[in-house]
Structure formats: structure tokens, C-alpha cells
Amino acid sequence: MLKRRTFLLGGAGAVGALVVGWSALPPRQRIVASAPLRVRPGESALNGYVKIANDDTVTVMMCRAEMGQGVHTGLAMLVAEELDADWRDIRVAHAPVDGIYNNVESVVGDLPFRPDEDGVIKELTVWFARKLARDFGTSMTGGSSTINDLWQPMREAGACARAMLIGAAAEIWNVKASECRVEKGKVLHGSGRSASFGQLAAEAARQPLPRKPVLKDPETFRLIGKPLTRIEAASKIDGTARFGIDVLPDGLLYASIAMCPTLGGTVRTFDGSVAAALPGVQRVFSVDAYNGGTGGVAVIADNMFVAMNALDVLSIEWNDGPTKGLNNVAVVERLSQALDDSDGHAWYSHGDVDAALDRAAHTIMAEYHVPYLAHAALEPINCTAQIKDGTATVWAATQVPAVARMHVAKLLGIDAEQVDLQQQLIGGAFGRRLEVDFIVQAVAIAREADGRPVQTLWTRPQDMRHDFYRPACLSRFKAGLDAQGQLIAWHNASVSQSIVTTWMARNYHIPDIGLNLDKTVSEGAFDQPYEMPNVWIGQRTIDLPMPVGFWRSVGHSHQAFFIESFIDELAVAAHKDPVAFRASLLTRHSRHLAVLQKVASMSGWRAPLAWSDNGIRHARGVALHEAFGSVVAQVVDVSMEAGNALKVNRVFCAIDCGLPVNPNLIRQQVEGAIVFGLSAALKEEITLDNGAVVESLYSEFDVVRMDECPDICVEIMPSKGHPQGVGEAALPPIAPAVANALFALTGMRFRTLPFKVKLYSGSATCSS
Numbered sequence: 001m002l003k004r005r006t007f008l009l010g011g012a013g014a015v016g017a018l019v020v021g022w023s024a025l026p027p028r029q030r031i032v033a034s035a036p037l038r039v040r041p042g043e044s045a046l047n048g049y050v051k052i053a054n055d056d057t058v059t060v061m062m063c064r065a066e067m068g069q070g071v072h073t074g075l076a077m078l079v080a081e082e083l084d085a086d087w088r089d090i091r092v093a094h095a096p097v098d099g100i101y102n103n104v105e106s107v108v109g110d111l112p113f114r115p116d117e118d119g120v121i122k123e124l125t126v127w128f129a130r131k132l133a134r135d136f137g138t139s140m141t142g143g144s145s146t147i148n149d150l151w152q153p154m155r156e157a158g159a160c161a162r163a164m165l166i167g168a169a170a171e172i173w174n175v176k177a178s179e180c181r182v183e184k185g186k187v188l189h190g191s192g193r194s195a196s197f198g199q200l201a202a203e204a205a206r207q208p209l210p211r212k213p214v215l216k217d218p219e220t221f222r223l224i225g226k227p228l229t230r231i232e233a234a235s236k237i238d239g240t241a242r243f244g245i246d247v248l249p250d251g252l253l254y255a256s257i258a259m260c261p262t263l264g265g266t267v268r269t270f271d272g273s274v275a276a277a278l279p280g281v282q283r284v285f286s287v288d289a290y291n292g293g294t295g296g297v298a299v300i301a302d303n304m305f306v307a308m309n310a311l312d313v314l315s316i317e318w319n320d321g322p323t324k325g326l327n328n329v330a331v332v333e334r335l336s337q338a339l340d341d342s343d344g345h346a347w348y349s350h351g352d353v354d355a356a357l358d359r360a361a362h363t364i365m366a367e368y369h370v371p372y373l374a375h376a377a378l379e380p381i382n383c384t385a386q387i388k389d390g391t392a393t394v395w396a397a398t399q400v401p402a403v404a405r406m407h408v409a410k411l412l413g414i415d416a417e418q419v420d421l422q423q424q425l426i427g428g429a430f431g432r433r434l435e436v437d438f439i440v441q442a443v444a445i446a447r448e449a450d451g452r453p454v455q456t457l458w459t460r461p462q463d464m465r466h467d468f469y470r471p472a473c474l475s476r477f478k479a480g481l482d483a484q485g486q487l488i489a490w491h492n493a494s495v496s497q498s499i500v501t502t503w504m505a506r507n508y509h510i511p512d513i514g515l516n517l518d519k520t521v522s523e524g525a526f527d528q529p530y531e532m533p534n535v536w537i538g539q540r541t542i543d544l545p546m547p548v549g550f551w552r553s554v555g556h557s558h559q560a561f562f563i564e565s566f567i568d569e570l571a572v573a574a575h576k577d578p579v580a581f582r583a584s585l586l587t588r589h590s591r592h593l594a595v596l597q598k599v600a601s602m603s604g605w606r607a608p609l610a611w612s613d614n615g616i617r618h619a620r621g622v623a624l625h626e627a628f629g630s631v632v633a634q635v636v637d638v639s640m641e642a643g644n645a646l647k648v649n650r651v652f653c654a655i656d657c658g659l660p661v662n663p664n665l666i667r668q669q670v671e672g673a674i675v676f677g678l679s680a681a682l683k684e685e686i687t688l689d690n691g692a693v694v695e696s697l698y699s700e701f702d703v704v705r706m707d708e709c710p711d712i713c714v715e716i717m718p719s720k721g722h723p724q725g726v727g728e729a730a731l732p733p734i735a736p737a738v739a740n741a742l743f744a745l746t747g748m749r750f751r752t753l754p755f756k757v758k759l760y761s762g763s764a765t766c767s768s
Helices: 002-010 013-024 071-083 105-109 120-136 146-173 197-204 233-238 304-313 328-341 353-359 401-412 437-446 460-465 499-508 556-573 578-584 590-603 663-682 734-746
Strands: 043-045 050-053 058-062 090-094 180-183 186-189 194-196 253-259 266-271 281-287 296-301 315-319 345-350 362-370 382-388 391-396 419-423 454-457 473-481 487-496 535-541 611-613 616-627 630-641 645-656 711-716
Touching: 043 197, 050 146, 050 197, 058 071, 071 090, 071 146, 105 120, 105 146, 146 180, 146 186, 146 197, 186 197, 194 197, 253 304, 253 437, 253 460, 266 281, 266 296, 281 304, 281 437, 296 304, 328 473, 328 487, 353 473, 353 487, 362 556, 382 437, 391 401, 391 437, 401 419, 401 437, 437 454, 473 556, 487 556, 556 578, 556 616, 556 663, 556 734, 578 590, 578 616, 590 616, 590 630, 590 645, 590 711, 616 734, 630 734, 645 663, 645 734, 663 711, 663 734
Parallel strands: 058 090, 253 454, 391 419, 487 535, 645 711
Antiparallel strands: 043 050, 050 058, 180 186, 186 194, 253 296, 266 315, 281 296, 345 535, 362 473, 382 391, 382 454, 473 487, 611 616, 616 630, 630 645
């Protein structure tokens, strides 16, 4: 079966034979890099993840971006656990670009299978995808895949280093390796001899790499599972942490850029003479649109304030981008018309939905809609670059360093190895740094600086108005209940733009061939656990000129709102408790049922009818969702305060994310995702006026403020399973949980985001 599939994939003859042979090989190792790690004097590299210095410090190489999710701490824990290092000696550093750091599980996570789907086809496809990602993929931070992907290789890296240190000590002491052990950064022997990691590192680096390192029994873990504090926390407190915006190489110049108001536009003509005459201005010139971005006029100056102020005196005529003439009403009309014409590709179906609907005692229909959303990360878009002597140094905060390096090299006409891309901490990304438009743009600007480094910094309005937005999406439901209120038919079709197709086109020049197989647009709809006898779930993708990208939790961010809100509508129509109704659809999904029951217990669940607390009306809503391998359930308590102002009082959240590597990080990410999702549910929307984005500041694209934030209670389910995604998994359920609570409170069903209700501002805290 494998040979036949690979033969067909590769074509006939020699190409097919090569593909067959490649497929039959075991996956390549992920421990030793293609080139030795750079080391400082007194430092030795034991593999692609571990360096040990003679002062006993252990540096763990980080091949994923730290953008507030705590992955550097979690990944360092994996290595330190297997290495038996002293946690106080652990340091982290950014890894170079190398194939061993390719993100394998993110590719597997994008395969079009339901989590509970089994069979030979899925097994072979996953095998092939893992090999493909390891050999031809890229290093990427996204899809809540970091711990999932590196759980095995980083533990193996630590275990290999431990074995090599033991081997070095045994050789020096002329004893058997089996007689030695490691404890907190030292190798010990029964005779009383001991040596620190630093004393053994140089000799250990000359030891052979173990072929099959022995990993610890989880029952013996002493670090994994503990709520350790963030490894970079102290540097963020004392200001020594370096984000992209903090890069200050010698001789630095600064650049700002005025970009076409309509997305994807370019410069027709401009007059920069007045700007060029301003004190401190070095250069004024036009810049093309790169990697799906927008063209503009750049100003290089001695400082950023001069560069930004010079933009005000530019005279520019634009070639309008493809969004010209577009507005929100037109977008909704296009989406609606597309679903009128076709339900699209069926991602999941079984039974006979039409026949079941015909015999249903009750038929319920609904339509839901969500708008475009910006990422609006706290750190605005920036990049620093220096082009000198045929090489490039790029200081970038990016989620895709290899892709960025590739496009920089292409722009400059040099080899990728001549581009030194230095990864920085990221002040929030949420998917925006999966794009490289701003990096290539910054390099194009620095190319005009005669060898001096240039930092290109976007203003907040530029960041907000030149994003790659979460797609607008429309979803339609039709379901049937029998006379006993049992769900017997479910038909759901949604429509949006394709993210994967457009991302691949602008970054790899792979054209859309119309296969309509972007799983991310339907994730959160077709892959949920509810057991239905007759079901059809499909998605249609359409072309719209708005640039779209990966936004935190991607398709789950809106499909969960659609699905869980409509499930609640069915529970009401069936005259059943919303928790009990969901539980009746999870008889074969014990993991999901356990999470649902846990959140019901945490919240003291009662039927979500309005009740009074000292004269204030309260209600609860519930939602359950699986995303990125984790199962999350939430109950929200809302009330209507004086002046009909909505107050979200408490959010109860239960999460099963597999083995909890660091409960402290998990709680932080769950709380952050809930606040992020609340902001989108209650406030945020991108508005188009004649093709230009209206919103420019947080005052217009608002976030939940401290005095609006609910108390958040998080319970982490115990598990021995493979760790799963956390950073995005808790976002999807919050919008439907609030919507369902609002219905219980007001009798009004909110089917469009944001809810645009008046919010109560009072004292509230976020807590665990």
C-alpha cells in the first residue's frame, strides 16, 4: 500500500522509484545539526540542543520563538529533566536555522483528519507527512505545536548529553558507565568521586552520540510537571530582555514608511523633496510591495521621530490596491451569495441528512457571522537590517526564520548562508509574525543605507491597517430533533477565504489549483466529537481581495462560536439542560465528557436561567471545544448591571492538554487566551471604507481592560498522555460561552461578533 501510494505521488519511472525508496527510509534524526553549533571559549556543544560551559552553565538552544507563551521555559525543562541538570544553571539561546529544528507536528496537525479518526489511510498519511516535514519542512512557531513537536527530540537531546557526560566520567575514572549516575549537574560514582558538568563537557563532546538514548520514566520526573517560574522573567523585569524593537547596533539609522491606504497598493509618483530637506533625513525613496504586503515611501533618518515626522510632508499618488471599493456590507453579501450558490467541499459526512431532516419533529435553522480581525500585538511591526560586503544581518522577531532568510537572500541575490538572521524575543504575535512582508521590506530599505544598519518601525496605525487579517466567515446550520428532543440531523456549511492557499502563494509561489483543501478554514467544525447519526459539514472558500493570515486559533476561533452557540440553540429547542444535552452526544468520548463534567462541577452548574443576586440578574453559559489536541470547557457567569451594562463576572475553565509540563505556564496561557477571546467577542472588528481599514488605534480596536476583566478559575486535568497545544486552545470556547450566557440572561440570541453590548467597568481581577 505504501509503495503504491508513493509511486502515484512521485509519478512513473525513476522519479517514482526515488520517492518509493525515500518513503521506505526511517525518519531522519532530529538531534545533530548539519553544522556544529557556534561555541564560545570554554564551551562545548554535545548536540544540536545542548551546550555546556566550564562554569557549569547549560545552554539550551531554542528553535521556537518566545512571544509570551513561555515555550523557552517549557522546552528548557524537557532538556534539563533528562539531563538531570541543576535548574539554576540552565540558560537559553536562539538556535540557528537548520533542518533538525523543522516543525513536524504542525504539518501533521494540518492534515484533514478528525482526532478520533483511525485507519490505515490516516496512519500512512501521518507517516509520510512527518517524513516530508522533517526533510523538506521549515522551522516554525505556531499552531500551539511547540511542546507537542519537541517533547521527544528535546528529551532525547538531554538524555544523549547525560549519557555522554557519564561516558566521559567513566572513561576518566576507568570505571563502568553503569556504575555512574547524574544528580543536579554532577556525575557521581559509588566510590565517592564526582565531577561537575563543566569539568566533563569537553571530554563529553568527544563521546559518541547514543543511538537510542534511554528516557526517564515519567514517575521519576522532578522538573516536568512542576510550576516553575518563567526562565526569562527576570530579564523582562529588569529590562535586559531584548525584543525586536530593542535592537541597537552601532551606527543605527531609523526608517519609517508611508504605505498605500488600500491594501496591496503601490506608489505611482511621489515628491519627497520637502522631507529630504529636513534636518536629520538621510534618504527618501519608494519601496515595492513584498510577500503580499503594500508598497510605500520610506524615509531613513538619524532618529525615529525625524523619520516619522517626515512622512507628514510627503506628496504621494497611489496605485490603489485590490481592496479598492470594498466595504463590510459587500463582504457579507459576497459570503452569503457564495453559500447560496454552493455548500462547498464536504469535510465530514455520514448517514442521510436530508432524509433525517424530512422526518424530524422539529427543524432549527440559524446563520452566524464573524468579521475580519487584526492581530494588534503590543509590539508593533519592526525589523532591523544591515547590508554590507555582500552579506546581510537581520535582527528579526519572526515565527518563520527559515522562510524569512530565504526571501531576504532572494531579494538581495545572495545565498541563504550569507544571511545572518538573528532571532529576537517577540512582544506578542498571534500569527502576524508568520508573515515576512515587513522583514523583506526592512531589508529593501536597509539596502539604501550604504552599509549602515537601519531599524524600520511601523506606527500603531500602520500595524493595524496593513495586517493579514483573520478571515470574515459566514456559517449556516440546519438541524433536526425527533419528538423526544434527540438530535438526528446536522447540516452545516460555512464560507470564508482560504488562509493556507494565499500564504503558500505569497511565500512559496504555489498557485491555487482549486482543490479547496485548506483544513484550517473548517477546523473547529468538522473535527468536533459530538456523536450525530446523520451529519454533513462542509466549507466553501472564495476569493476576496483582503489579505488574510493565521490568527490565534485560526478556524477554531470562529467555528467554535458557530458550533457551540448552535448546540445551545438545539438544547433550548429540546427543552434540555445545555450540559446534559452535550453529555448525551459524548457517550463514546470519555475525555471530552470528563472535561465537561469537571467545569460543571467547578462552576456549581445549574440550568442557565436568569437568577437574582442582591437584585442583580445573573446567568451562566457553557461551551466545549477541542483544538490543537487539547479539550477545553468553559462556564461563564454574566450579569446585567445598572444601566443595562453587561458584566462578565467569572470564567471557569477546565483543560485536558495531556501531561502538564508546567502548570504555571498553562494557567498563564489559558488566562491570556480567555482575555484575548473576550476582546474579540465583545469589542473587536475591522471596518473597511472604500478598501481602506478604518481602525488605527486600540481606542478603535479595543481590548478587554483591567476593570472589565473577569475572575478566571482554571483547572488542569491530570493526564499521562502526550502533551498537546495550550497557547490557543482556550480561546475558542469563550465567545460561545458568553453568547449562551447572554441568551439565558436576556432571551436574545447573538449570532454575530462582536456582540457590541455596553460593558460594565468595575473592579475585577484575573486569578487562578
